[in-house]
Amino acid sequence: MVLVFAENSDGNFKKSTLEAVSYAAEVAKSNGSTVVAVSIGKVEDSKLSELGKYGADKVVQINHGAVEAFVAEVYAKALIQLAKQHDAKIVVLSNTYTGKSLAPRVAAGLKAAVVSGVISLPETQNGFVVRKGVFSGKAFADVQLNTETKVLAITPNTFTLTTFDKSAEIIIADGGVSAADAISKPVEVSKVTGKIPLTEAEVVVSAGRGMKGPENWGMIEELADLLGAATACSKPVSDMHWRPHSEHVGQTGITIKPNLYIAVGISGAIQHLAGVSSSKVIVAINKDPEAPFFKAADYGIVGDAFEVLPKIIDAAKKMKAAAN
Amino acid sequence: MKILVCISNVPDTTTKVTFTDNNTKFNTAGVQFIINPYDELALTRALEITEKSGGTVTVVNVGLADTEPSIRKALAIGANDAVRINAEPVDAFFVAEQIAQYAKNEQFDLILTGRESIDYNGGLVAGLLGELLNIPSVNVITAIDVDNGVANLERDIDGGREKLTCKLPLVASAQKELTEPRIPNMRGIMAARTKPLKVVEPTSPQTYAATVGYDLPAAKGGVKLIPVEQADQLINILHNEAKVI
Incomplete structure (x- = not known):
């Protein structure tokens, strides 16, 4: 099973999230498994089921008081718990600030090899190899992941969206996290509005x-x-x-x-x-x-x-x- | 207040990147190595914090003996002591496990890293350390102050900024605005020679991922010049020929 973190921004899925779901669907297709997307925080049901259009078979929604604001240690704990529960072999995230806060924690929790900034689908002819940018854009590296479970953070604007004629089934979960898991506390968020990141x-x-x-x-x-x-x-x-x-x-x-x-x-x-x-x-x-x-x-x-x-x-x- | 700063030894930013051994190894011939610039910011901020409220700053590097000039430079900038874990930094998980292993017995209040190294661009060590040590990790911080066992931080988020507070201990990764890098002075350089640099051997040398090959970006096909008096044609070309707008 491929687990993908469906990151939302104020209740909406950004294109980078849809790309991650499509990427997960491509990976699942090549190894004959299914895609479970995990959405954390408040997102409308219609938007959740729409992730099916981009390749998700199921969407696990975690939406309760403890996950209202993004806290890396809490979100990571929930993802680790779900990945174990669903026996995920591959976890896909978007290489955004949020995704990059989570990918290494999830990898450590799953004892999984992790690659960030991924720009290719996995090559599985000879091991499991993905390409990433290195030397800040001066070169590429092909990285082999040698663990059974793998975590990939994929670069936005790299993968084209593929669409499917399906609607994802929504499953409600609590992710095994509570308010007590949050050690860091967000105080204030200021977003630049009207500007494209x-x-x-x-x-x-x-x-x-x-x-x-x-x-x-x-x-x-x-x-x-x-x-x-x-x-x-x-x-x-x-x-x-x-x-x-x-x-x-x-x-x-x-x-x-x-x-x-x-x-x-x-x-x-x-x-x-x-x-x-x-x-x-x-x-x-x-x-x-x-x-x-x-x-x-x-x-x-x-x-x-x-x-x-x-x-x-x-x-x-x-x-x-x-x-x- | 005990602070640990993780530093990476990376090629200078002006390096022209090439590879050897059938594109499987970075060609270090003639390359100048430096402290990863983001790690240098982490180090400087750590020093600012201990200068204000007391404490010590230890730097740790996972690397072979050839990284010692960078470690000495960190000592010259002002770190109190240094530890080198004697191993090739094969992948982020391996590096984080080595540092976590060392840090576990040392009870650091704060661990700082750079947001990413400018060679492998992983940005993974802070988060890995957080989970391995079971403490919070805050990425890409642009400000940190410590007061009474609590850190007040600011970090970059997608499309904005966030202020947060966090009880120590924690690990955080330095983003550009955190502070200005410090240039070591003569006294610092002299003092660095005698500051303790401990070498420890790695534990359980398990690696999770390995680079199997490198590649350089394809060369551009050559620039198509548009005469300045026809500059307005650019929009047309980008729309109809390049199809990017």
């Missing part, structure tokens, strides 16, 4: 020192808004506090793999490229024709950001108007 964004507009100062980010935000994109930045820009650290992509920042990455005024140092080189399509805009980014890009415009951006923004506006 960088790690989940399919399009990212990123800018560097070429923007000359934080006051010029209006154009970047406008373009991102038009393209439904998240905004990102280079290391020097976050070091100078022009933009928050949370936007810094690169080797010591966040590694992302959107469908489209547009880099404006970023030269393309090796550390930056490491964090973005898995993007499907890369566009580099830089006034220096020798900028290393052009070697890593699919499309390039050699020109000043202040000249190029207004033209692109105009074109994006026109495209949006035509689409409406």
